[in-house]
Amino acid sequence: MTARVVFKKASRWYGPVMALNDVSFELGPGVYGLLGPNGAGKSSLLKLASGQLRPSQGTVELLGRPAFGSPDVFHSVGLCSDTDALFEDFTGLQFVSALLSLNGFDEVQARKLATEAIETVDLKDAMHRKVGGYSKGMRQRIKLAQSLAHRPEVLFLDEPLTGMDPQNRKRISDLMKRLGDDGRTVLVSTHILHELEQVTRRVLLIHNGRVLAEGDLGEIRDLLDRHPRSVRIKAADTRGLARELVSLPDLVSLNLEDATGHLLAEIRKPDAFFSKVQELSAACGVEEMWVTDENLESVFSYLVSK
Amino acid sequence: MSSSQIYEQHYRRLDASIPLRAQRWIPIAREGLKALVGFRAFLGLIAIGWLPVFGRLVQVYFTTRFPEARRVVPVDDKLFFDFMAMQLPWMLLMSAYAGAGLIANDMRTGGLLLYLSRPLTLVDYILGKFSILFASLSMVTLIPGVVLFLGARSLAPDVLGDAAHLLLLPKIIGFSLVMILPTIGLVLVMSALARNPRFAGLGFFFVFVGTTVAQGIAWQATRSPYAGLASIQACMRRVGEWIFQVKPTRMTAALPAEWALLVLVLLALGCFYVLKTRVRAVEVVK
Numbered sequence: 326m327t328a329r330v331v332f333k334k335a336s337r338w339y340g341p342v343m344a345l346n347d348v349s350f351e352l353g354p355g356v357y358g359l360l361g362p363n364g365a366g367k368s369s370l371l372k373l374a375s376g377q378l379r380p381s382q383g384t385v386e387l388l389g390r391p392a393f394g395s396p397d398v399f400h401s402v403g404l405c406s407d408t409d410a411l412f413e414d415f416t417g418l419q420f421v422s423a424l425l426s427l428n429g430f431d432e433v434q435a436r437k438l439a440t441e442a443i444e445t446v447d448l449k450d451a452m453h454r455k456v457g458g459y460s461k462g463m464r465q466r467i468k469l470a471q472s473l474a475h476r477p478e479v480l481f482l483d484e485p486l487t488g489m490d491p492q493n494r495k496r497i498s499d500l501m502k503r504l505g506d507d508g509r510t511v512l513v514s515t516h517i518l519h520e521l522e523q524v525t526r527r528v529l530l531i532h533n534g535r536v537l538a539e540g541d542l543g544e545i546r547d548l549l550d551r552h553p554r555s556v557r558i559k560a561a562d563t564r565g566l567a568r569e570l571v572s573l574p575d576l577v578s579l580n581l582e583d584a585t586g587h588l589l590a591e592i593r594k595p596d597a598f599f600s601k602v603q604e605l606s607a608a609c610g611v612e613e614m615w616v617t618d619e620n621l622e623s624v625f626s627y628l629v630s631k
Numbered sequence: 632m633s634s635s636q637i638y639e640q641h642y643r644r645l646d647a648s649i650p651l652r653a654q655r656w657i658p659i660a661r662e663g664l665k666a667l668v669g670f671r672a673f674l675g676l677i678a679i680g681w682l683p684v685f686g687r688l689v690q691v692y693f694t695t696r697f698p699e700a701r702r703v704v705p706v707d708d709k710l711f712f713d714f715m716a717m718q719l720p721w722m723l724l725m726s727a728y729a730g731a732g733l734i735a736n737d738m739r740t741g742g743l744l745l746y747l748s749r750p751l752t753l754v755d756y757i758l759g760k761f762s763i764l765f766a767s768l769s770m771v772t773l774i775p776g777v778v779l780f781l782g783a784r785s786l787a788p789d790v791l792g793d794a795a796h797l798l799l800l801p802k803i804i805g806f807s808l809v810m811i812l813p814t815i816g817l818v819l820v821m822s823a824l825a826r827n828p829r830f831a832g833l834g835f836f837f838v839f840v841g842t843t844v845a846q847g848i849a850w851q852a853t854r855s856p857y858a859g860l861a862s863i864q865a866c867m868r869r870v871g872e873w874i875f876q877v878k879p880t881r882m883t884a885a886l887p888a889e890w891a892l893l894v895l896v897l898l899a900l901g902c903f904y905v906l907k908t909r910v911r912a913v914e915v916v917k
Contacts, residue, residue, distance in 0.1 A: 375748060396750050404748035408741030414666060426658035427749040471745070 329510045335383035344369035346534040356505030358521040359514040361531035367514045403472035407483040413457035442474035461488030479510045498523040553577045555617040558588040561610025659759025680721040680771030691783040706790045712875035721771045729767040730818035732828035733760045739826045764815045773807035806871045813895045816902025856885030866891035
């Protein structure tokens with residue numbers, strides 16, 4: 326594997342605050358997920374990787390060059406940042422073409438590449454409209470188009486699916502997979518686990534500025550399955566439902582909350598549990614069910630404590 | 632799917648050591664100017680800035696028809712100096728209008744990242760923004776000055792047609808640069824520091840007016856010939872008087888031209904240094 330993004334004991338401080346601590350990893354071709362709760366250091370890691378920040382300690386290499394202070398590598402790097410900054414008075418086509426001209430493409434080439442990229446993110450119908458009038462999802466897609474248009478070898482995507490409808494999420498997820506299959510290195514940052522599962526199995530888990538785990542998503546899923554999850558159920562016949570559920574092998578605890586009448590369950594294998602509740606929903610009048618700790622904060626707390 | 636060329640072309644290894652091309656700032660300047668030209672107010676400011684050119688040309692034409700009028704309104708270096716000095720207020724208005732948001736908007740919204748994630752250096756970015764302002768301010772100083780010279784020369788060849796008067800051209804260019812360069816530096820610095828175009832514009836005017844007020848106070852307090860060094864406008868005017876070799880005004884008469892020039896050069900360099908250190912794509916919150 327040819328490593329294109331290499332972190333070697335890289336750390337970054339903002340004054341007394343440590344954003345990234347002694348991080349080492351290598352990324353070759355393919356799609357990688359950068360997963361972590363808010364404030365974990367994902368954006369700092371992406372900014373270091375994309376050369377926008379200088380590491381306080383250690384080294385960060387991009388395509389064999391120091392990421393910071395090597396503007397020439399950006400011929401082969403695309404960045405879709407989390408900031409919502411676009412040239413509001415430009416049309417989508419003008420916006421992408423203008424940024425391509427910064428890469429050295431002439432007007433004709435820039436227009437051609439921009440049109441292709443805009444088609445790729447399914448914005449062709451809106452490419453002659455001003456960017457200022459785009460919806461959140463369209464803005465996200467035009468940002469993605471500008472990061473892809475010059476056919477970069479390495480792509481950094483910071484929360485690329487934010488604000489998109491399910492259809493476009495699927496389209497963009499498929500696109501990211503294809504880019505990875507095509508031999509490009511794609512690092513996708515997100516804090517939503519299931520978004521990532523549709524794109525890649527390879528993840529970097531980051532928490533408190535440290536890379537907590539690096540590897541296959543399945544292994545993390547296994548860890549999660551062993552992590553008891555809390556589920557709250559509102560039903561017409563909570564006692565009847567409790568009688569049926571209590572026999573499930575992966576149930577850790579079951580409580581009936583007097584004040585609300587809700588059933589509180591702690592479970593290990595959510596999929597099996599949810600299927601069982603689904604079966605019983607008509608008979609027991611299940612009205613609502615929600616997982617109370619289905620967020621990465623709790624997952625990370627669990628992983629950190631292991 | 633027809634719209635899939637980017638990923639259907641399959642992986643083509645690109646050489647990461649593609650060298651940076653020259654004149655990387657040109658697309659920034661071009662797109663910035665295109666955007667400015669789209670605003671009527673910008674075109675209006677340019678149009679108003681050109682009115683004095685026609686006024687001066689009428690004046691020159693009048694003196695050709697009535698040569699005795701040359702005793703009252705002579706066609707000489709002072710005519711061109713006065714014209715250039717009168718363009719200063721338009722230039723300041725143009726600077727605030729065209730320049731206040733140039734960096735402020737990019738830094739406020741994070742748009743700077745769009746530029747710096749391309750094969751560009753920070754100096755390219757600054758140079759691109761500088762060029763937008765240089766072109767804009769030239770439209771109300773340098774270019775009208777040159778047009779006035781060429782027009783006046785063709786209207787009054789007996790006065791301006793000789794080789795000696797050709798020196799007026801470098802004088803016009805020199806004085807234009809003396810006015811334009813420090814002004815661009817200052818407005819870009821204000822734009823980078825304020826991050827809000829309105830505040831940047833107000834700050835820019837405040838500095839220009841404030842330094843003139845400071846000059847008045849310093850003069851009252853010290854009666855020193857160096858008091859004029861506190862005012863950017865006075866320094867520009869004094870250098871202009873020296874370039875065109877015209878009689879200084881009362882406020883600038885005692886001000887050494889070389890000191891005034893030094894102040895303007897230091898101001899321009901200081902502005903560039905501040906821009907280099909302040910403009911960052913990533914805000915580091917401590």
